[in-house]
Amino acid sequence: MFKKIVCAVDGSRHALRAAEVASELAAKVGAKLIFLTVAKPIKMTEDVKRYMAAEHLTGSPQYVLDELTEQILDEAKACAHRCGVAKAVTEVKTGSPARTIVAFADSAGADLLVLGSRGLGDLEGMFLGSVSHKVTSLAKCTCMTVK
Ligand SMILES: Nc1ncnc2c1ncn2[C@@H]1O[C@H](COP(=O)(O)OP(=O)(O)OP(=O)(O)O)[C@@H](O)[C@H]1O
Numbered sequence: 625m626f627k628k629i630v631c632a633v634d635g636s637r638h639a640l641r642a643a644e645v646a647s648e649l650a651a652k653v654g655a656k657l658i659f660l661t662v663a664k665p666i667k668m669t670e671d672v673k674r675y676m677a678a679e680h681l682t683g684s685p686q687y688v689l690d691e692l693t694e695q696i697l698d699e700a701k702a703c704a705h706r707c708g709v710a711k712a713v714t715e716v717k718t719g720s721p722a723r724t725i726v727a728f729a730d731s732a733g734a735d736l737l738v739l740g741s742r743g744l745g746d747l748e749g750m751f752l753g754s755v756s757h758k759v760t761s762l763a764k765c766t767c768m769t770v771k
């Protein structure tokens with residue numbers, strides 16, 4: 625059975641559902657569980673500076689993003705904890721989401737990748753988002769797309 629499961633989370637309700645399924649499965653089969661978020665580095669462009677000034681935001685925008693990433697992973701970890709997973713860890717990477725998820729799962733030696741069917745995108749009527757579509761095509765291990 626599965627020994628190492630990577631579950632990709634982006635803060636969407638679909639990804640949270642994927643985290644639930646991955647956690648329940650990991651608890652049942654005694655697999656190690658890794659939650660992965662691929663974050664986007666923010667460039668301090670003139671637009672970002674103007675937005676921050678208008679909203680009276682101080683500090684680095686990366687800080688806000690890091691806080692968000694932490695929240696996403698904390699939520700997933702809490703889910704694993706509720707399901708009784710003893711070995712849930714988290715990982716943050718940057719890059720193109722699909723390629724980074726696939727490369728991470730490969731290098732971690734995962735035998736199952738779990739994703740939501742959709743994410744934070746708002747294109748209505750699509751059954752699969754571009755990340756879940758790409759990951760399913762490119763991954764070397766088994767993928768589960770949670771609906
Ligand atoms: N940046 C990310 N980091 C980790 N996992 C991600 C990331 N983006 C997407 N995922 C994973 O992929 C699943 C599907 O999200 P996807 O981005 O494909 O859908 P979408 O946002 O609805 O569509 P699109 O991004 O193409 O507009 C999510 O539920 C999550 O499991």
Ligand SMILES: [Mg+2]
Nearest residue numbers: 743744745753
């Ligand atoms: Mg998306």
